[in-house]
Amino acid sequence: MAKATTADNKAHGESRRDFLQLTAAAFGAVGVGSVAWPLVDTMNPAKDTLALSTTEVDLSPIQVGQSITVMWRGKPVFIRRRTEAEIEEARSVDVSGLIDKQSDAERIERPEWLVVVGICTHLGCVPVGTKTGEVKGDYGGWFCPCHGSHYDTSGRIRKGPAPKNLAVPDYEFLSDTRIKIG
Amino acid sequence: MKMKRTFSALLVVLALCGVVGYSSSAYAAGDTPHPPKQDWSFSGMFGTYDKGALQRGLKVYQNVCSACHGMKHLRYRNLTALGYNENQVKNIAAQYSVTDGPNDEGEMFERTAIPSDAFVSPYPNEAAAKYANNGAYPVDLSLITKARHSGSDYVYGLLTGYSEPEHGVEVPEGKYYNKYFPGHVISMAPPLSDDIVAYDDGTPTTTEQYAKDVAHFLTWAADPYMEDRKRIGLRVIIFLLVFAGIMYAYKRQLWADLH
Amino acid sequence: MGSGQREKFDNPVVEWVDSRLPVFTLMQREYGSFPVPKNFNYFWNFGAIAGVMLVTMIVTGIVLAMQYTAHTDLAFDSVERIMRDVNFGWMLRYMHSNGASFFFIAVYIHIFRGMYYGSYKGPRELLWILGVVIFLLMMATAFIGYVLPWGQMSYWGATVITNLFSALPLVGEPIVTWLWGGFSVDNPTLNRFFALHYLLPFVIFAVVFLHVWALHICGSNNPEGIEPKSEQDTVSFHPYYTIKDSFGLLFFLVLYCLFVFFAPDYLGHPDNYIPADPLVTPAHIVPEWYFLPFYAILRAITFEIGIPFTDIVFITAKLGGVIAMFGAIALWFVMPWLDTHPVRSARYRPLYRTFFILLVIDFVALGYIGSQAADAVLFGLPLSVMGLICTAYYFAFFLVILPVLSKKEKVKTLPNSIHDAVLAKNKSHS
Numbered sequence: 001m002a003k004a005t006t007a008d009n010k011a012h013g014e015s016r017r018d019f020l021q022l023t024a025a026a027f028g029a030v031g032v033g034s035v036a037w038p039l040v041d042t043m044n045p046a047k048d049t050l051a052l053s054t055t056e057v058d059l060s061p062i063q064v065g066q067s068i069t070v071m072w073r074g075k076p077v078f079i080r081r082r083t084e085a086e087i088e089e090a091r092s093v094d095v096s097g098l099i100d101k102q103s104d105a106e107r108i109e110r111p112e113w114l115v116v117v118g119i120c121t122h123l124g125c126v127p128v129g130t131k132t133g134e135v136k137g138d139y140g141g142w143f144c145p146c147h148g149s150h151y152d153t154s155g156r157i158r159k160g161p162a163p164k165n166l167a168v169p170d171y172e173f174l175s176d177t178r179i180k181i182g
Numbered sequence: 183m184k185m186k187r188t189f190s191a192l193l194v195v196l197a198l199c200g201v202v203g204y205s206s207s208a209y210a211a212g213d214t215p216h217p218p219k220q221d222w223s224f225s226g227m228f229g230t231y232d233k234g235a236l237q238r239g240l241k242v243y244q245n246v247c248s249a250c251h252g253m254k255h256l257r258y259r260n261l262t263a264l265g266y267n268e269n270q271v272k273n274i275a276a277q278y279s280v281t282d283g284p285n286d287e288g289e290m291f292e293r294t295a296i297p298s299d300a301f302v303s304p305y306p307n308e309a310a311a312k313y314a315n316n317g318a319y320p321v322d323l324s325l326i327t328k329a330r331h332s333g334s335d336y337v338y339g340l341l342t343g344y345s346e347p348e349h350g351v352e353v354p355e356g357k358y359y360n361k362y363f364p365g366h367v368i369s370m371a372p373p374l375s376d377d378i379v380a381y382d383d384g385t386p387t388t389t390e391q392y393a394k395d396v397a398h399f400l401t402w403a404a405d406p407y408m409e410d411r412k413r414i415g416l417r418v419i420i421f422l423l424v425f426a427g428i429m430y431a432y433k434r435q436l437w438a439d440l441h
Numbered sequence: 442m443g444s445g446q447r448e449k450f451d452n453p454v455v456e457w458v459d460s461r462l463p464v465f466t467l468m469q470r471e472y473g474s475f476p477v478p479k480n481f482n483y484f485w486n487f488g489a490i491a492g493v494m495l496v497t498m499i500v501t502g503i504v505l506a507m508q509y510t511a512h513t514d515l516a517f518d519s520v521e522r523i524m525r526d527v528n529f530g531w532m533l534r535y536m537h538s539n540g541a542s543f544f545f546i547a548v549y550i551h552i553f554r555g556m557y558y559g560s561y562k563g564p565r566e567l568l569w570i571l572g573v574v575i576f577l578l579m580m581a582t583a584f585i586g587y588v589l590p591w592g593q594m595s596y597w598g599a600t601v602i603t604n605l606f607s608a609l610p611l612v613g614e615p616i617v618t619w620l621w622g623g624f625s626v627d628n629p630t631l632n633r634f635f636a637l638h639y640l641l642p643f644v645i646f647a648v649v650f651l652h653v654w655a656l657h658i659c660g661s662n663n664p665e666g667i668e669p670k671s672e673q674d675t676v677s678f679h680p681y682y683t684i685k686d687s688f689g690l691l692f693f694l695v696l697y698c699l700f701v702f703f704a705p706d707y708l709g710h711p712d713n714y715i716p717a718d719p720l721v722t723p724a725h726i727v728p729e730w731y732f733l734p735f736y737a738i739l740r741a742i743t744f745e746i747g748i749p750f751t752d753i754v755f756i757t758a759k760l761g762g763v764i765a766m767f768g769a770i771a772l773w774f775v776m777p778w779l780d781t782h783p784v785r786s787a788r789y790r791p792l793y794r795t796f797f798i799l800l801v802i803d804f805v806a807l808g809y810i811g812s813q814a815a816d817a818v819l820f821g822l823p824l825s826v827m828g829l830i831c832t833a834y835y836f837a838f839f840l841v842i843l844p845v846l847s848k849k850e851k852v853k854t855l856p857n858s859i860h861d862a863v864l865a866k867n868k869s870h871s
Contacts, residue, residue: 016435017432017435017436020428020431020432020435021432023428024425024428024429024432024684024687027421027424027425027428028425030421031421031422031425034418034421038528038529038532038533039500039501039504039529039533041528041529042504042507042508042527042528042529042530042533043504043507044528046508046522046526046527046528046530047259047525047526047527047528048257048298048522048526049526051257051259051297051298052298227703255518255521255525260525321715324521325521325714325715328706328711328714329711329712329714329715330711331711333711364724404714406525407524407531411531411532411535411702411703411705412702412703414532414702415698415699415701415702415703416702418698418702419695419698419699419702422691422694422695422698423695425691426688426691426692426695429684429687429688429691430688432684432688433684433685433688436680436681436684437681437685440479440676440681
């Protein structure tokens with residue numbers, strides 16, 4: 001009888017120990033995870049960086065046919081005030097024949113204004129064609145000198161190695177002459 | 183054996199007391215009295231800031247202190263923590279103008295401040311600040327409650343500690359006697375008096391109330407994450423205590439077989 | 442390390458790796474089945490705790506270094522940016538600043554435990570010396586780390602401590618100029634301090650590795666101070682001490698987190714929230730608490746040594762202070778040869794025990810004296826006199842008391858084995 005009780009106690013003790021071991025392991029995992037997250041999160045954009053993640057741009061000085069470059073989140077953004085001919089050209093393209101199939105209407109808020117992120121979708125160079133006198137490529141938009149990608153007047157990829165159209169950032173018109181990017 | 187254990191424990195306690203004692207006893211020197219302890223809503227393990235006091239304190243800072251003192255580590259966007267929404271913060275920022283640039287022509291220009299701007303300082307640099315104040319530099323207030331012993335009480339004590347000179351202290355022309363300022367002779371004229379800032383929430387507009395509110399605001403400015411810190415801290419401590427308890431039980435169980 | 446018998450593992454992946462690189466065998470031998478005396482008390486937790494604090498400091502430090510800017514114009518503001526804008530920045534910074542203090546708490550307890558139980562005695566002399574090397578490296582790392590926020594205490598602490606080297610005859614001034622990289626503590630100084638502050642913890646890590654390696658060659662000392670004789674005297678490291686250490690560690694972390702989350706600036710100095718100003722010295726320059734006992738020894742030497750009644754001075758007061766301060770730690774290196782008494786543990790050396798307790802009290806008193814202004818008075822006695830008395834006892838303990846006790850001290854009867862001691866203890870408890 002006494003022997004059986006000892007064995008029972010032992011079995012009981014072992015299951016209790018297993019339980020404690022599992023609980024301890026679970027707590028350890030939660031603890032390590034809770035410490036790891038703040039460490040990882042410090043490397044995400046800080047509050048001062050996020051506070052600069054929107055940029056307001058005054059459009060009034062831009063003439064028809066002119067483009068400007070503004071900085072947004074550390075990247076160049078091209079804003080082009082398109083001529084009637086450029087708008088017409090962008091609209092008349094057959095979308096089904098494009099590399100990245102997008103109509104002009106999907107890429108703009110107002111026909112006169114084209115706003116795109118000025119980073120070539122191939123490997124991240126900045127295409128030329130914004131300043132007057134720069135090469136605008138075969139399609140009158142932008143040309144990336146790194147590997148020869150040509151973009152049209154809607155910022156769409158037409159020829160060359162880039163796989164995607166120039167990205168359109170989130171933006172809204174605050175007034176007729178003012179936009180907020182981001 | 184028992185005695186030895188007690189003794190060991192005593193040694194550890196002694197050593198820890200040493201650690202704590204050093205830091206607290208280190209700077210009692212001098213004849214400047216300690217500012218009396220005030221009753222703050224943010225004291226203690228569960229203390230939090232009082233948003234009303236923070237907003238009133240900001241008002242006192244804007245209307246009084248900011249004439250001479252900057253708070254360059256603060257951004258207008260931080261004011262959402264005082265209970266303002268984004269539009270209100272935009273409006274507060276828009277009351278100020280900052281120098282930006284250079285523009286395309288290479289010129290610096292003035293523009294209205296936006297929420298991401300730092301609090302605009304009253305002087306362009308330290309030399310200008312000194313020159314405008316007879317050589318005394320009005321310190322930046324962003325960290326003032328951390329940069330002084332018993333910071334919040336000190337700020338309150340200082341702002342309410344002006345009087346006629348006591349204990350035969352000689353106060354030169356253009357300086358003032360202050361009970362809690364080290365050495366008692368301070369260059370700052372008494373900044374507060376009754377009814378100089380209008381409150382719209384019915385709080386009494388007295389010097390003491392202004393001092394209390396602005397000290398509250400400055401404490402937040404120096405330590406904006408205090409509430410988060412205490413909240414997270416409480417969870418961490420509880421977690422660790424429970425975890426330690428489990429480990430202790432496990433350890434007891436494990437070692438019981440040995441003995 | 443790689444040669445010899447391997448352990449057998451059931452898991453095929455583990456077995457595959459281990460047959461090519463026996464890391465699992467190493468782990469199993471050194472931390473699994475490694476035999477450890479079974480009579481440790483909780484003072485034996487602090488080695489593991491110190492190790493965890495070292496890792497905490499390295500991990501939080503690396504993340505902070507990603508946000509910190511080592512330039513005199515930007516350092517203070519970049520620390521404030523960490524405190525205000527970086528996600529969880531305030532938490533990591535407070536973990537790092539308070540972590541230094543708690544690392545030192547753990548290491549001080551670890552050191553004094555070693556002294557009390559005679560862990561420095563043969564065959565563990567080298568293990569002890571490596572420990573002292575770690576302590577010196579920690580002091581250097583902590584000191585230069587405190588300079589990085591570029592507050593008033595950072596700047597003036599750096600100025601005062603680097604100026605210590607100017608006490609050296611002839612080479613003093615050039616050495617200080619070399620340390621500064623200029624003619625005062627300035628941007629070059631800050632920049633190199635940052636580089637060194639990033640490097641030294643890894644050097645510490647390497648020496649800790651050697652320290653642990655040396656420990657595993659001769660095995661741990663224990664509260665009885667006698668070597669294990671049979672398997673009855675030991676238990677396997679895992680799970681017995683992994684679990685016990687974990688419990689001790691968690692308890693220690695509770696204290697640490699109380700400071701991090703509820704009194705994060707308590708152990709710091711308010712002046713370090715004032716940006717460094719080379720034109721204004723703070724009223725009291727006080728080092729961090731863990732340096733205070735040594736700082737008190739530095740300040741205690743206010744007399745010069747030379748030929749009486751002449752102007753001939755061999756050692757100026759300044760140099761004397763520096764020698765005393767570094768000597769105070771240097772003595773630890775030779776402690777195994779100052780105390781040659783065959784019995785290790787103070788449990789069986791009543792006289793040593795008494796003098797050792799006095800040393801601990803003396804050390805704490807030195808810390809208190811170091812925290813006070815140089816001209817302070819306590820109970821009508823100038824603190825400078827008390828500082829000198831405490832310094833004298835400190836040196837007398839190592840240079841006089843230890844050698845004399847080694848020859849003269851009668852000991853209590855030692856137990857036959859660790860197992861016997863444990864049995865006797867259990868009996869007296871029940």
